[in-house]
Amino acid sequence: xxxxxxxxxxxxxxxxxxxxxxxxxxxxxxxxxxxxxxxxxxxxxxxxxxxxxxxxxxxxxxxxxxxxxxxxxxxxxxxxxxxxxxxxxxxxxxxxxxxxxxxxxxxxxxxxxxxxxxxxxxxxxxxxxxxxxxxxxxxxxxxxxxxxxxxxxxxxxxxxxxxxxxxxxxxxxxxxxxxxxxxxxxxxxxxxxxxxxxxxxxxxxxxxxxxxxxxxxxxxxxxxxxxxxxxxxxxxxxxxxxxxxxxxxxxxxxxxxxxxxxxxxxxxxxxxxxxxxxxxxxxxxxxxxxxxxxxxxxxxxxxxxxxxxxxxxxxxxxxxxxxxxxxxxxxxxxxxxxxxxxxxxxxxxxxxxxxxxxxxxxxxxxxxxxxxxxxxxxxxxxxxxxxxxxxxxxxxxxxxxxxxxxxxxxxxxxxxxxxxxxxxxxxxxxxxxxxxxxxxxxxxxxxxxxxxxxxxxxxxxxxxxxxxxxxxxxxxxxxxxxxxxxxxxxxxxxxxxxxxxxxxxxxxxxxxxxxxxxxxxxxxxxxxxxxxxxxxxxxxxxxxxxxxxxxxxxxxxxxxxxxxxxxxxxxxxxxxxxxxxxxxxxxxxxxxxxxxxxxxxxxxxxxxxxxxxxxxxxxxxxxxxxxxxxxxxxxxxxxxxxxxxxxxxxxxxxxxxxxxxxxxxxxxxxxxxxxxxxxxxxxxxxxxxxxxxxxxxxxxxxxxxxxxxxxxxxxxxxxxxxxxxxxxxxxxxxxxxxxxxxxxxxxxxxxxxxxxxxxxxxxxxxxxxxxxxxxxxxxxxxx
Amino acid sequence: xxxxxxxxxxxxxxxxxxxxxxxxxxxxxxxxxxxxxxxxxxxxxxxxxxxxxxxxxxxxxxxxxxxxxxxxxxxxxxxxxxxxxxxxxxxxxxxxxxxxxxxxxxxxxxxxxxxxxxxxxxxxxxxxxxxxxxxxxxxxxxxxxxxxxxxxxxxxxx
Ligand code: SF4
Ligand code: FES
Ligand code: FES
Numbered sequence: 026x027x028x029x030x031x032x033x034x035x036x037x038x039x040x041x042x043x044x045x046x047x048x049x050x051x052x053x054x055x056x057x058x059x060x061x062x063x064x065x066x067x068x069x070x071x072x073x074x075x076x077x078x079x080x081x082x083x084x085x086x087x088x089x090x091x092x093x094x095x096x097x098x099x100x101x102x103x104x105x106x107x108x109x110x111x112x113x114x115x116x117x118x119x120x121x122x123x124x125x126x127x128x129x130x131x132x133x134x135x136x137x138x139x140x141x142x143x144x145x146x147x148x149x150x151x152x153x154x155x156x157x158x159x160x161x162x163x164x165x166x167x168x169x170x171x172x173x174x175x176x177x178x179x180x181x182x183x184x185x186x187x188x189x190x191x192x193x194x195x196x197x198x199x200x201x202x203x204x205x206x207x208x209x210x211x212x213x214x215x216x217x218x219x220x221x222x223x224x225x226x227x228x229x230x231x232x233x234x235x236x237x238x239x240x241x242x243x244x245x246x247x248x249x250x251x252x253x254x255x256x257x258x259x260x261x262x263x264x265x266x267x268x269x270x271x272x273x274x275x276x277x278x279x280x281x282x283x284x285x286x287x288x289x290x291x292x293x294x295x296x297x298x299x300x301x302x303x304x305x306x307x308x309x310x311x312x313x314x315x316x317x318x319x320x321x322x323x324x325x326x327x328x329x330x331x332x333x334x335x336x337x338x339x340x341x342x343x344x345x346x347x348x349x350x351x352x353x354x355x356x357x358x359x360x361x362x363x364x365x366x367x368x369x370x371x372x373x374x375x376x377x378x379x380x381x382x383x384x385x386x387x388x389x390x391x392x393x394x395x396x397x398x399x400x401x402x403x404x405x406x407x408x409x410x411x412x413x414x415x416x417x418x419x420x421x422x423x424x425x426x427x428x429x430x431x432x433x434x435x436x437x438x439x440x441x442x443x444x445x446x447x448x449x450x451x452x453x454x455x456x457x458x459x460x461x462x463x464x465x466x467x468x469x470x471x472x473x474x475x476x477x478x479x480x481x482x483x484x485x486x487x488x489x490x491x492x493x494x495x496x497x498x499x500x501x502x503x504x505x506x507x508x509x510x511x512x513x514x515x516x517x518x519x520x521x522x523x524x525x526x527x528x529x530x531x532x533x534x535x536x537x538x539x540x541x542x543x544x545x546x547x548x549x550x551x552x553x554x555x556x557x558x559x560x561x562x563x564x565x566x567x568x569x570x571x572x573x574x575x576x577x578x579x580x581x582x583x584x585x586x587x588x589x590x591x592x593x594x595x596x597x598x599x600x601x602x603x604x605x606x607x608x609x610x611x612x613x614x615x616x617x618x619x620x621x622x623x624x625x626x627x628x629x630x631x632x633x634x635x636x637x638x639x640x641x642x643x644x645x646x647x648x649x650x651x652x653x654x655x656x657x658x659x660x661x662x663x664x665x666x667x668x669x670x671x672x673x674x675x676x677x678x679x680x681x682x683x684x685x686x687x688x689x690x691x692x693x694x695x696x697x698x699x700x701x702x703x704x705x706x707x708x709x710x711x712x713x714x715x716x717x718x719x720x721x722x723x724x725x726x727x728x729x730x731x732x733x734x735x736x737x738x739x740x741x742x743x744x745x746x747x748x749x750x751x752x753x754x755x756x757x758x759x760x761x762x763x764x765x766x767x768x769x770x771x772x773x774x775x776x777x778x779x780x781x782x783x784x785x786x787x788x789x790x791x792x793x794x795x796x797x798x799x800x801x802x803x804x805x806x807x808x
Numbered sequence: 809x810x811x812x813x814x815x816x817x818x819x820x821x822x823x824x825x826x827x828x829x830x831x832x833x834x835x836x837x838x839x840x841x842x843x844x845x846x847x848x849x850x851x852x853x854x855x856x857x858x859x860x861x862x863x864x865x866x867x868x869x870x871x872x873x874x875x876x877x878x879x880x881x882x883x884x885x886x887x888x889x890x891x892x893x894x895x896x897x898x899x900x901x902x903x904x905x906x907x908x909x910x911x912x913x914x915x916x917x918x919x920x921x922x923x924x925x926x927x928x929x930x931x932x933x934x935x936x937x938x939x940x941x942x943x944x945x946x947x948x949x950x951x952x953x954x955x956x957x958x959x960x961x962x963x964x965x966x
Binding site: 182192195202204 | 850
């Protein structure tokens, strides 16, 4: 510890602290621009100059290490004189036209100029002008306003993992730019808008649509990935104008992924369903809620009466709120049906019988920092979980060694030390190889139930390397990604992941696909005894489906099968915020329910944290919060226990109180015999399906600016050169892909980041829906 | 993109640093690339960056920072005049003006016959010798009076 006196206050600070750290600790504000607590120190703006005893000239607080007994004045005459001098320099080239700048009112330069600037400028000469850059559809530029603090540059390099911006040229000509005409394509790019202390980088979708002081700031929680980023939703005239991060060190830190930040644009989409609609005699008509709900209630009642409760099922989106999921499952169970599921993209349910508790990350998010080994199985980590990947990236800089088993090797912008790049059908054997090598390395026997299977596999060099690396660590975790969860042998993969964790005394977890994947399990949005899981409900179609927040062609493991099942069902009730074209064909009632900004609700994130939020704007048109709709439906069906006045009451009932974490209800471990079924059968190549991040849920699919990014490009048929050669196709060629379910045409792309014998074809997209299942065998034929 | 010979020379530069810090060789690599290509086109910079496992923009930062790197084509002879303060106080700007008028070009321009390019340079660490200029990145010329400039241009024009 070091002792330092700041502005007359004596404090103790940790060794290695800077004067800026000490000032923060002492509660003294030092003006600054380039300094940011999450970024490296650049010390290039010089705004943080302070007076230091015995130093002949002012020193930058952000870059001056504390020495024992140091005395610092942050607001002395000398300090303020230096700060004012820097401010005058900064304003020399900066336009003095805040009224026409989008950052006006929330600009650090503007704010500090009030304190340190003069009322008029002594500078009369020409100011420099910097041409704007096209950084893509999310970030707008006004480069003349740039003060060259390089925060944006350091962000892309250090946090996002790829230096997409730089400071080119020098001196007066220095400018921030991407490399020739390139756009900034990071899935975290929006954070540079928050970081930019001036109006050089602003939000393109939000630009000039409101002033910060005209908007109210309301807290919310992101409904997308399983992290549960905390949001500030800014609202004006009852419309959501933009979304900013609410800092929460335990979850999203001070960041947001672009999905969290820009998906709000979909809230105003033309495709919003604003009135209840029912189909009678083949004709769609808009009706009032009473009529719609009676139609639905009657339909459900008569189906149950005529075909039994087992002919009704609920398919619930894991992006739905806890309240909605709770009431939907309660309603189903009230009708006497256990046909309830929320794991819509999953294919293997063999673990259900042995599983108790909700599958979760197996550890708190913040503890990623303390891991030194991480094995990821089946994941598109960077795109599926942008901010979790960011944490792993930071941990990797401090010594976390990451390994991977799966059919994909796209760049995560973090070092993956060992990688077993194997087809989905070989993942089980590969993982068993890791178990075998690991058991030898740590001299612990393999658990009885899987010992035979493991004994029979060969250890590949990659599996050996992964095992050696894991064995050498001291704090390990094994994570199953979305691809592993959607794998046809998911339970067996999990069984082996559990075994690996056991052998290294590590933790095992499932990252989880959606904002409420954990919550859905916790409230029982999964089939109970005698109930049917989603695959079963679609394989042997039911007479009636209640579909909440999901779209047949995008949100299910098999778009074709789902569509067929819905089309032949007597009654499909679709509750959602949007009017989907497909639903017009297959649904019988479409009920407009509120997206997350228009309803109170709760999500349970991947670490089991319960996060409730309120609606921030009024529901659009006739839209109603889902929990209210389900409550009324429960009443109309004459079911007990549907008398709730507030969303909180539903949450309290669902969780048995208002816990901060659902710790006692977490678990999700399986105990299954390892699958002997091949993961893929037939002649051809194995499909590897990613769910592109801007197609993953109904909201993000309709966010126009996100849809213009590179990540939203139309899916390609990606395969390595060997696979392409084997199927006789060339890069860029149009190919026909055929599965048992159907045929689609896509452009081929030679991509060495795909395992041999596999074709990576994204799911959740119109152009690939015709292929049916996300896994399995497809053939490729050049056109 | 680059000849085997250039690549071999770049490898020599790379070998001077630890393998995970390949990008430390960027200055040498860009110099070698420029010697082969005459100037550094974006594709060349991109190639060098990839060769060194670094972000292209990071290599571009270096190439655009130092004015011995040419990110635009230059004439046969590149004349870089220092106009930083010490030189400016001792006739550096006048020397530059004289050359401009003599060649009929401004800074960053090349004569129509492709012989001369004029550049504005930063301090060359020879302020005492002002006015100072650099010919073709390698030859430093001191105390450049108009007479000496005439002589220099005539020699180069031969
Ligand atoms: S664009 Fe903004 S964040 Fe980037 S260097 Fe300029 S002022 Fe700083
Ligand atoms: S904040 Fe210290 S130099 Fe910029
Ligand atoms: S200022 Fe010209 S050489 Fe130093």
